[in-house]
Amino acid sequence: MADHSLDTSRIDASRLRGRLEDLAHGLAIPQWDLGAACSTDTSVQVDRGEAKQLKGAQRSSITVRVWNGDGLVGITSTSDLSDGGLARALASAKEASAFGNPDDKPAFSPLSTAPLAPLEQPLCPPQGILTLLGTLKEAERELLGRHAAITTVPYNGLAERSSERIYLNSAGASRHQKLTTASVYLYARAEETGRKPRSSGAVRLAYGADSLDVAGCIDEAAERTIRHLxxxxxxxxxxxxxxxxxxxxxxxxxxxxxxxxxxxxxxxxxxxxxxxxxxxxxxxxxxxxxxxxxxxxxxxxxxxxxxxxxxxxxxxxxxxxxxxxxxxxxxxxxxxxxxxxxxxxxxxxxxxxxxxxxxxxxxxxxxxxxxxxxxxxxxxxxxxxxxxxxxxxxxxxxxxxxxxxxxxxxxxxxxxxxxxxxxxxxxxxxxxxxxxxxxxxxxxxxxxxxxxxxx
Structure with a gap:
């Protein structure tokens, strides 16, 4: 049986829009919108040169809103993009609209079909969990070597994400954006005999894990921690x-x-x-x-x-x-x-x-x-x-x-x-x-x- 849950490799906004229009027409729903977001995340953490946590996750959410003849709004959430799943979501939202708040009647944004400003956002291929692990192990090792008092890096992480967002409505709006991001954070702990532990850290962001300024993150975390000793x-x-x-x-x-x-x-x-x-x-x-x-x-x-x-x-x-x-x-x-x-x-x-x-x-x-x-x-x-x-x-x-x-x-x-x-x-x-x-x-x-x- 096919898996119709939200998947970043399968979203076709124009095709999804056509299916929603057909399903809404069959359910006598004149006004609807849909917002969807999904991501594939990979992250690693280390502890004294050993892997502490390796995690991979796929997250998805779809929100469907339906307006009834009185302008009341019903809302439902799903992760099923099959025709049956979308039909159930639309029908549930239609039923919920009878209980909508008459004092809060949202409408479509008048700018939902306006042109979007271009964004320069390169899509970077994933490095993979083993590459992330090796990079973070080396970063931890180098940070620990910056000062004798830095004994641990208790909070650390290296992650990469591929995500996708969609907004569609029955007035013709069709928004779709893909994005890749990566992050690294290093939070060091320093201890000296007879003195309180001191901690500090740094974080860096980029569009891909291969372009993260890991060296700069190490330098900043070390400098800030040492300055607090x-x-x-x-x-x-x-x-x-x-x-x-x-x-x-x-x-x-x-x-x-x-x-x-x-x-x-x-x-x-x-x-x-x-x-x-x-x-x-x-x-x-x-x-x-x-x-x-x-x-x-x-x-x-x-x-x-x-x-x-x-x-x-x-x-x-x-x-x-x-x-x-x-x-x-x-x-x-x-x-x-x-x-x-x-x-x-x-x-x-x-x-x-x-x-x-x-x-x-x-x-x-x-x-x-x-x-x-x-x-x-x-x-x-x-x-x-x-x-x-x-x-x-x-x-x-x-x-x-x-x-x-x-x-x-x-x-x-x-x-x-x-x-x-x-x-x-x-x-x-x-x-x-x-x-x-x-x-x-x-x-x-x-x-x-x-x-x-x-x-």
Missing amino acids: DYAPIETGYYTCCFSPEAFLDLIGAFSSLFNARAVLDGVSLSTRESLGQPLAVPFFQLHDNGLHPGNVGASAFDGEGTPTRRLALVENGLLANFLHSEATARAFGVAPTGHAGLGAKVSVGPDWFEVSGTGGQADLDRHSADGIVWIDSLSALHAGVKASQGSFSLPFDGWLVKGGEARSIEAATVAGDIRSLLNGIIGFEGAAKITPDGLSPYVWVEGLSITGDS
């Missing part, structure tokens, strides 16, 4: 802080409800409808969401509703410029969808990839020669330490206290504050913007943050 406590107080690009982007991501129209409508955002055009940050601060940036490995050309991905200004010259929208939230605000929707019973909204920039503020900032500043390298416990609807945060961090140009690792500390005060406390940017897995940002300097030392 000589640590000391910090006195509790208020400090000027320099956030690494990764740390600042993590913080912005934790408070992304500021820009989320769904969160605004649900009353769980600090922003309101009236916030647009109002000051949010210092006048020289700019923030964009740009899923199409060439540095965004894994970029999607369209969102869950088929709306094209595009660059969107969120904060311009310190003013809140736009919200992230789905079709439904855009309709409520009287604007166009922005390409940030998921697909589900209640359509979600979320950011893609942030760009932080700005010209202005204090010039010639240099964290290496500063005096009395805290250099925040990475933040922890973001889910527990952030109260997004209130704007407050209290987060453990790894970093250094810089005095007289000398940086010394901080034993343990938390940084606390309010996101709005932080955005208005930015005094400038240091260096060129750096590409990270979550976005693009320079080092960001902020004055007057509360640091609590563990002493």
Whole structure:
């Protein structure tokens, strides 16, 4: 018996569309859409030169929505692409539509048939699990050899993925995207006699495992771990802080409800409808969401509703410029969808990839020669330490206290504050913007943050 579950080697969007149209017509369904995603994943982990975990997985999901004559929506999920499976999914969604929420009636995105921006995304052949294992073993061996104190690399992984996405609807939308990605992460642990263990790491992304910057990942993980060996406590107080690009982007991501129209409508955002055009940050601060940036490995050309991905200004010259929208939230605000929707019973909204920039503020900032500043390298416990609807945060961090140009690792500390005060406390940017897995940002300097030392 043939296997009709979702398979990346078999998806023919035009043929699938024709089958859906025929099946929907036979079931008297005038309006429907379908979103599908599938992937083939291979990953490895090692422990002291031996294989710790070798994993291969195929993941797939199909979401079908059907509208009834009253405009109510029913939704169902399946992984069966046979005619029988699709017919059952359509019939189930049609039955479910009778119980649809009359206060939440999603529609097709008016941009679901608009042209898509081209993406330069090479499709790379898989290297295979044994090749991945050999590469990761060698990376672990080299990282362990960088310093006598580095005794283990407890968290590590090398993975490659081949994925495919489809969006189709009865109004003529036909979206299809294939993508290959790979990632490596190395998180080292160092121990010295009579001292607390210290840890740090690095991650790299690429379109294929053969083009991953494994050497750069080793160098960064080793350098950051070694720099944390000589640590000391910090006195509790208020400090000027320099956030690494990764740390600042993590913080912005934790408070992304500021820009989320769904969160605004649900009353769980600090922003309101009236916030647009109002000051949010210092006048020289700019923030964009740009899923199409060439540095965004894994970029999607369209969102869950088929709306094209595009660059969107969120904060311009310190003013809140736009919200992230789905079709439904855009309709409520009287604007166009922005390409940030998921697909589900209640359509979600979320950011893609942030760009932080700005010209202005204090010039010639240099964290290496500063005096009395805290250099925040990475933040922890973001889910527990952030109260997004209130704007407050209290987060453990790894970093250094810089005095007289000398940086010394901080034993343990938390940084606390309010996101709005932080955005208005930015005094400038240091260096060129750096590409990270979550976005693009320079080092960001902020004055007057509360640091609590563990002493």
